[in-house]
Amino acid sequence: MLIPKKEKVKSTPFSAFFRHAKSAEKRQFFDRIAKKAIEEQQQMLEKAKSMPQ
Template structure:
């Protein structure tokens, strides 16, 4: 069975970051994302507590 050639997809700045960034930079990125997510969750919990 012949396989069709996969179409090459252009890189994005996001994919380039994950491909070429140093692990310390990636760690900093994920730490920031985690802190922001925790902050949003805490705000949501506070809002829910005020509603009840």
């Protein structure tokens, strides 16, 4: 059975960052994303609480 070769895709700045960044830089990146997601979720919860039922 022949397995087709994977098609090469163009590198992006995002993929290059993950390929070359140090662990500490990746950690900071994910921490920032998590913090932003938590803030957005809290805003959504506050908005839902203020809506009439």
